[in-house]
Amino acid sequence: MAKEKKGVRLEHISKIYQDPKTKKDFYAVKDTSLDIEPGSFVTLLGPSGCGKTTTLRMIAGFESPDEGEIYLGGEPINALTPNKRDTAMVFQSYALLPHYNIFDNVAYGLKLRKLDKAEIKEKVTNILKLVGLEGMEARMTNQLSGGQQQRVALARALVLEPGVLLFDEPLSNLDAKLRVSMRTEIRRIQQEAGITAVYVTHDQSEAMAISDKIIIMEKGVVAQMGTPQEIYYHPTSEFVADFIGEANFLRGKMVSRNGSEGVADVNGSKVELSGLTGPQKAGDDCTLVLRPEAAVVADEGQLPCKVILSCFMGSYQNYHVMVGDTQVKVTDFNPKNKKIYEVGDEAFVKFDPESVHVL
Amino acid sequence: MARTQSADLDRKKFFADPIMVTTIAVLIAFLTLFILYPLAILLVDSFVTDQGPTLSVFRRVMGMSNFRRAITNTLKVGFLVGIASALIGLLFAYVEVYVRLRTKFMGGLFKVVSMLPVVSPPFVLSLSMIMLFGKSGIITRYLLHIYDNSVYGFWGIAIVQTLTFFPVCYMMMKGLLKNIDPSLEEAARDMGASRWKVFMTVTLPLVLPGLGNAFLVTFIESIADFANPMIIGGSYDTLATTIYLQITGAYDKEGASAMAVVLLCITLFMFILQKYWLEAKSTATLSGKASRARMLIEDKSVTRPLSILCSLLALFVILMYICVPFGALFRTWGYDFHLTTKWFVQVFKRYKGLKAFKDSFILSLIASPITALLSMIISYLVVKRKFKAKGFIEAVSMLAMAVPGTVLGIGYIRGFSAGVFRTGFLQGLYGTGAILIIVFIVRSLPTGTRSGISALRQIDKSIEESAYDMGADSFRVFMTVTLPLIKDSFLSGLVTAFVRSITAISAIILLVTPQYLLITVQINEFAEKGAYGIACAFATILIAITYSAVLLMNLVIRYFGTSRNYQES
Ligand SMILES: Nc1ncnc2c1ncn2[C@@H]1O[C@H](COP(=O)(O)OP(=O)(O)OP(=O)(O)O)[C@@H](O)[C@H]1O
Ligand SMILES: [Mg+2]
Numbered sequence: 024m025a026k027e028k029k030g031v032r033l034e035h036i037s038k039i040y041q042d043p044k045t046k047k048d049f050y051a052v053k054d055t056s057l058d059i060e061p062g063s064f065v066t067l068l069g070p071s072g073c074g075k076t077t078t079l080r081m082i083a084g085f086e087s088p089d090e091g092e093i094y095l096g097g098e099p100i101n102a103l104t105p106n107k108r109d110t111a112m113v114f115q116s117y118a119l120l121p122h123y124n125i126f127d128n129v130a131y132g133l134k135l136r137k138l139d140k141a142e143i144k145e146k147v148t149n150i151l152k153l154v155g156l157e158g159m160e161a162r163m164t165n166q167l168s169g170g171q172q173q174r175v176a177l178a179r180a181l182v183l184e185p186g187v188l189l190f191d192e193p194l195s196n197l198d199a200k201l202r203v204s205m206r207t208e209i210r211r212i213q214q215e216a217g218i219t220a221v222y223v224t225h226d227q228s229e230a231m232a233i234s235d236k237i238i239i240m241e242k243g244v245v246a247q248m249g250t251p252q253e254i255y256y257h258p259t260s261e262f263v264a265d266f267i268g269e270a271n272f273l274r275g276k277m278v279s280r281n282g283s284e285g286v287a288d289v290n291g292s293k294v295e296l297s298g299l300t301g302p303q304k305a306g307d308d309c310t311l312v313l314r315p316e317a318a319v320v321a322d323e324g325q326l327p328c329k330v331i332l333s334c335f336m337g338s339y340q341n342y343h344v345m346v347g348d349t350q351v352k353v354t355d356f357n358p359k360n361k362k363i364y365e366v367g368d369e370a371f372v373k374f375d376p377e378s379v380h381v382l
Numbered sequence: 383m384a385r386t387q388s389a390d391l392d393r394k395k396f397f398a399d400p401i402m403v404t405t406i407a408v409l410i411a412f413l414t415l416f417i418l419y420p421l422a423i424l425l426v427d428s429f430v431t432d433q434g435p436t437l438s439v440f441r442r443v444m445g446m447s448n449f450r451r452a453i454t455n456t457l458k459v460g461f462l463v464g465i466a467s468a469l470i471g472l473l474f475a476y477v478e479v480y481v482r483l484r485t486k487f488m489g490g491l492f493k494v495v496s497m498l499p500v501v502s503p504p505f506v507l508s509l510s511m512i513m514l515f516g517k518s519g520i521i522t523r524y525l526l527h528i529y530d531n532s533v534y535g536f537w538g539i540a541i542v543q544t545l546t547f548f549p550v551c552y553m554m555m556k557g558l559l560k561n562i563d564p565s566l567e568e569a570a571r572d573m574g575a576s577r578w579k580v581f582m583t584v585t586l587p588l589v590l591p592g593l594g595n596a597f598l599v600t601f602i603e604s605i606a607d608f609a610n611p612m613i614i615g616g617s618y619d620t621l622a623t624t625i626y627l628q629i630t631g632a633y634d635k636e637g638a639s640a641m642a643v644v645l646l647c648i649t650l651f652m653f654i655l656q657k658y659w660l661e662a663k664s665t666a667t668l669s670g671k672a673s674r675a676r677m678l679i680e681d682k683s684v685t686r687p688l689s690i691l692c693s694l695l696a697l698f699v700i701l702m703y704i705c706v707p708f709g710a711l712f713r714t715w716g717y718d719f720h721l722t723t724k725w726f727v728q729v730f731k732r733y734k735g736l737k738a739f740k741d742s743f744i745l746s747l748i749a750s751p752i753t754a755l756l757s758m759i760i761s762y763l764v765v766k767r768k769f770k771a772k773g774f775i776e777a778v779s780m781l782a783m784a785v786p787g788t789v790l791g792i793g794y795i796r797g798f799s800a801g802v803f804r805t806g807f808l809q810g811l812y813g814t815g816a817i818l819i820i821v822f823i824v825r826s827l828p829t830g831t832r833s834g835i836s837a838l839r840q841i842d843k844s845i846e847e848s849a850y851d852m853g854a855d856s857f858r859v860f861m862t863v864t865l866p867l868i869k870d871s872f873l874s875g876l877v878t879a880f881v882r883s884i885t886a887i888s889a890i891i892l893l894v895t896p897q898y899l900l901i902t903v904q905i906n907e908f909a910e911k912g913a914y915g916i917a918c919a920f921a922t923i924l925i926a927i928t929y930s931a932v933l934l935m936n937l938v939i940r941y942f943g944t945s946r947n948y949q950e951s
Contacts, residue, residue: 089387
């Protein structure tokens with residue numbers, strides 16, 4: 024349906040703001056380079072204030088970068104105003120035009136493009152069908168539920184068949200259930216329309232669920248970029264590992280290293296590792312990243328531990344154990360026929376060598 | 383770290399929008415030419431003569447004892463009026479917000495009081511003051527049998543101005559009191575403080591900056607007021623009237639310019655004090671909305687005296703306004719109380735009333751949509767856009783608020799009678815209806831802009847951004863999104879501008895040529911001659927016009943203005 028899928032490229036983009044209090048300049052986004060492929064769904068993910076919105080607004084044209092150039096479909100667009108850019112944004116607050124009904128909201132951009140009436144009507148009707156709002160054309164925006172308003176905002180952006188769709192936390196005003204169904208919807212529509220999408224959120228499960236690629240940002244810089252699996256299984260920093268999902272960090276020392284195999288010393292215990300990709304040599308300090316669901320508590324295993332919390336959660340048993348003086352979380356799934364350890368029990372943390380990621 | 387690239391790009395984006403660039407350029411030219419330039423020329427005029435820069439004009443003016451007296455007079459009146467208005471305003475506001483009013487009647491009274499000064503020409507109270515308390519005043523002569531009472535002078539001006547300006551203070555204070563969190567006062571009450579103590583130790587300190595703000599606003603209004611001192615001042619001259627007489631009576635243009643500069647300095651000083659010091663402070667102590675409804679005072683020993691006091695004051699004000707139409711209906715005020723239509727007939731038959739109304743009406747009708755649109759454009763630029771000249775535009779359009787009409791009038795005379803900088807450029811403007819319209823616009827611009835700005839601040843920035851993002855340029859965004867969303871503010875700006883224009887006098891009286899007859903100028907003329915019947919007839923019709931305009935606006939807003947609904951969401 025889209026005329027032409029367009030990629031977005033950011034080359035060494037920085038944005039400097041002035042702190043209103045101290046009057047000092049600071050980098051809200053610093054030296055960020057991204058290459059977003061045509062037709063892909065890319066999510067900017069990061070804690071509050073890390074520069075996601077700023078990046079998105081630079082792509083939309085509301086803010087101008089202080090360094091670097093932005094390309095849309097290969098064209099540099101730095102000097103273009105938002106109305107001249109082939110982008111369409113879905114705002115967090117929806118930003119529907121409150122004095123227009125649904126039809127006119129969706130038709131607004133088309134009218135500006137001087138399409139004839141019949142064509143506008145056809146396009147609007149089609150897009151409203153796509154987002155599941157047919158028959159609601161005459162309603163005013165304040166007669167819609169949050170989810171419906173959200174869909175109007177989406178339809179309004181989609182109908183323009185933009186090169187890129189931009190979303191700034193579009194689901195954050197919805198309740199948890201609706202959030203899940205709307206994100207599936209957004210993904211479906213994006214794939215159906217085959218449109219490039221840049222999506223901002225600070226909800227990591229949302230990011231995992233809908234993205235082809237996730238870009239993790241920290242304090243204005245890109246911390247890591249990759250598919251959800253890459254980011255989850257091979258985080259390149261503690262920040263990323265901690266931000267995406269839950270992670271235990273075990274400090275240790277490489278004892279030996281042989282290609283992708285190795286042995287580390289953690290708290291006096293030898294831990295065999297495989298699938299190593301990092302540069303650590305024997306003798307280097309290292310940090311083992313262990314996901315809670317990748318480990319179990321057992322009578323034997325790699326790391327001796329003491330249980331300090333044991334809690335039945337239905338689908339899993341939730342343990343907190345001490346390995347030396349490091350607290351480790353373990354979620355042991357499907358606990359029905361397993362031995363349950365109680366607080367105070369001595370046991371072992373057990374995991375597969377490949378499910379540990381080493382930093 | 384430098385923000386040069388973004389500044390560069392922002393500039394490029396800005397200039398990619400020719401309509402906006404043109405609008406801003408036109409605005410800057412307008413503000414410079416019709417607000418800054420006339421004020422600047424006053425400075426030049428009073429400091430520079432044929433012999434070069436000199437202080438001789440100022441020395442001469444300050445040497446005039448009547449001018450020095452005018453300065454003290456003005457300050458004295460302003461001070462008293464400021465204090466009295468602020469306190470009466472506080473009283474009314476307190477009673478409305480804190481006291482349980484038993485009757486609908488009281489609520490009605492309050493509403494009328496807050497409404498009257500909006501719809502009436504600012505100087506009708508002087509007329510009624512004279513008719514009630516003057517030599518042939520109904521109250522003095524007929525009720526009290528005092529035959530030589532003089533209302534002219536200090537007390538006359540002070541009372542009339544107080545009654546005219548306190549409703550503004552009342553509305554300001556009401557806004558502040560409503561924002562006080564009731565739990566603050568209840569906490570003090572719980573600890574055993576009496577109501578009076580709570581008022582003095584909690585409520586009053588909280589609204590004190592606001593009270594100061596109201597005082598200064600009224601002070602400025604009082605100092606700038608021309609018509610009341612003109613009608614009821616007698617030989618008690620204020621700055622505004624002295625300047626007027628200096629130019630119309632003594633034809634001393636340099637002297638009048640120098641005096642105008644003095645007056646301007648006083649109001650500017652007050653204005654800056656008010657704007658940058660008290661205005662911010664007055665709301666700073668009050669944290670947004672009250673958390674819940676206030677327990678109204680029911681204690682009879684409090685409610686009785688307060689409501690009686692307020693009712694009496696309100697009734698008195700209303701009586702004074704009512705006096706005006708009656709003044710137009712009695713055969714000879716103070717002597718012959720037979721009803722007659724002769725004054726109204728005379729207005730139209732002998733004194734070209736129809737032309738006066740037509741001229742005033744048409745000029746104001748032309749000025750008001752321009753004013754309303756201009757103020758919305760300025761508010762839009764100030765609130766929603768980023769550009770270099772923004773500070774200039776905002777400052778100058780607010781500055782106009784601090785410029786007394788008389789000063790502006792003198793500035794226009796000096797600035798345009800021989801063309802801009804005496805070059806003959808735009809000389810054709812002088813003496814035309816166009817310059818009157820421009821004065822109307824300049825005089826109403828600040829009020830409109832202020833209301834536009836506060837309306838726009840409530841609209842989520844992303845609504846306009848979304849329109850922009852969908853491909854609309856600034857002009858389209860303004861016309862299809864901004865303006866419809868602040869329709870109410872636009873409409874009320876329209877009517878306010880109309881009412882202010884048709885009731886304006888201070889600047890206009892200096893600039894009007896015989897070609898145009900303006901109602902306010904006529905009223906002033908007849909009142910000065912002592913022809914109160916005619917003056918009242920003119921004033922009555924004027925009030926009828928302005929009142930209908932306001933009614934019409936309310937109707938229109940009720941039926942077409944839905945913007946309130948979506949501003950909240
Ligand atoms: N107009 C501005 N002026 C000054 N600083 C700003 C401005 N806009 C944003 N900032 C600052 O820039 C930084 C990045 O802001 P940004 O809005 O991009 O964060 P974000 O990642 O979208 O956060 P959130 O998840 O809370 O929306 C923040 O520190 C913010 O305070
Ligand atoms: Mg954000």
